[in-house]
Amino acid sequence: MKERIVIIDANITDLTMWEDIIYSLSPNVQCISFVYADEAAEVILHDMKQQPQFIFVDADTARMPVSKFLQRFRRQSEWDGCCIGVFSSTMPSAVVEAYRADGADFAFQKPLTKKDGMHVFASILAIAKGSSNRITEEV
Numbered sequence: 001m002k003e004r005i006v007i008i009d010a011n012i013t014d015l016t017m018w019e020d021i022i023y024s025l026s027p028n029v030q031c032i033s034f035v036y037a038d039e040a041a042e043v044i045l046h047d048m049k050q051q052p053q054f055i056f057v058d059a060d061t062a063r064m065p066v067s068k069f070l071q072r073f074r075r076q077s078e079w080d081g082c083c084i085g086v087f088s089s090t091m092p093s094a095v096v097e098a099y100r101a102d103g104a105d106f107a108f109q110k111p112l113t114k115k116d117g118m119h120v121f122a123s124i125l126a127i128a129k130g131s132s133n134r135i136t137e138e139v
Contacts (some may be wrong), residue, residue, distance in 0.1 A: 002030040004052035008040045010061050015042035018056065022115045025125065037064040041072050051082055054128065058110070059099070066100045066107070074103030083128045117125075 005022055009015045015033050024030050034040035037057055041064065044052065055073075059066045066086055073079040086099045086133035099107040106124055111117035 001044060002028060003010045004030045004032060004048075005033045005054045006034065006040060006044060006052045006056070008035070008037050008055070008057040008061055009133065010035050010058060014058075017114055017117060018101075019112060021121050025122055027087055035061075037061040037066065037069045039063075041069055044071065051079070053081075054125075056085045056087060059086050059091075059107075060096075066099065070099070070103040083124075085124060107129060 005026075007015060007018045007022070009018060012035070012036070015035070019033060022029060031107050032052070040055075040057070044055070057066060058070060062070075070084060070086075071080065076100060083105045084103065085108065087108050087110045088095070089110050091107055091109040094124070096107040105128070108120060108124075111120050111132045
């Protein structure tokens, strides 16, 4: 089966950029996009037959706080193998630590360009593929 990557971002322009980046790096993955975290959580937890390997969620997404989104997944041990990254236009180190405490594997500042985004995602994918446990590396 194809590897699945879920992206949640209310900004459609950014969502398109993320998809372009992911398909440029891994053309054989299935990229599934959502605008709202609450809808994404429902679909991922209840409707997907195959668990995604990665979930990337915008910290500023509407309708569900990211901490609640993370808790919905991290309360269930079967989701320990799914890497969840949180991104935002600003990401101070104290915020990174707060997201990690809530269960995020990664927390990073949203790249401004496709080139920067490719570097960030390539780093995350390389780190995650090299680890069998939940990721604790900083990108």
